[in-house]
Amino acid sequence: MEYQTFLDNIYVVFVEAETPGNIGFLARAMKNFALQNLILINPCKLANEAYFQASHGRDIVNNSLKFDSLGEFLEEVPIDFVVGTTGMPGGSYRLSRIPLKPEKMVQSINSKGKIAFLFGREGNGLSNEELELCDITVSIPAHPSYPVMNISHAAAIIFYELFKNLYEFDVEGLEEASLVEKNYLLGEMDKIVKNVDLPPHKIKTANRAFKNIIGRSFITAREAHTLTGLLRRIKIKMGQR
Incomplete structure (x- = not known):
């Protein structure tokens, strides 16, 4: 090497x-x-x-x-x-x-x-x-x-x-989430936000804020799947599909 x-x-x-x-x-x-x-x-x-x-x-x-x-x-x-x-x-x-x-x-x-x-x-x-x-x-x-x-x-x-700049760790589970995985996560959040009686302009602001957070963070594929599953469970508790 x-x-x-x-x-x-x-x-x-x-x-x-x-x-x-x-x-x-x-x-x-x-x-x-x-x-x-x-x-x-x-x-x-x-x-x-x-x-x-x-x-x-x-x-x-x-x-x-x-x-x-x-x-x-x-x-x-x-x-x-x-x-x-x-x-x-x-x-x-x-x-x-x-x-x-x-x-x-x-x-x-x-x-x-x-x-x-x-x-x-x-x-x-x-x-x-x-x-x-x-x-x-x-x-x-x-x-x-x-x-x-x-x-x-x-x-x-x-x-x-x-x-530190010569060696990269090969750690399982640190693969960055794909665009598709991030969009699934954003989509689940959008469905929840639309069901909490916010005015349209605040829905837009909330979704933008969540998208900014996801965009700035290094979110792994496993983390995206975990959060997507969590949001889906929240939807079920709220009576959503």
Whole structure:
């Protein structure tokens, strides 16, 4: 699938992870969004906690690649676009820390090459020097009382933004109602409205309002059939045919 080819070219880079649990949590978030390439830069020693917290993402931890430094990784792996993450966005005085929101970040990345997402240390994040290596910086807005997110939580938000436009859910029962099905529903409502002693102009207004609601909503075929059946039962209770 095309979206999987795109995801296969994404590298998730964790710089100097301090706890094995966060490595596992990050791998778990990656698994949720079909990402496979985990890069660990000078990490803490992997322990059982990393595999436990990874849950179904244990294979991602097992297959992770380790490098002594970020520079070594960027020299050995031909990355086309580097995205840095920061919980401490800056301004004009620190250009490398002028961030994009996640949804804007997705519009800015070069999706045809290899992309690296850099996540920094749990305590201090990425350094200014590391952010200088990035093409863009992304930050997630959070409440000022506690603006810095756990790495796995931030990563999941970013991964979701990458993934959400690539994959369509195939869920049974979500087929949109056809014009015929919508017209049956409108017809049943029209019969009820005509039987409640409204003036002609209000009948027209009521039918127009109901049609507007149906037109603006994404009504599924099953919902249309259910509502049509309900209106028919109301007609029977009212003594209509």
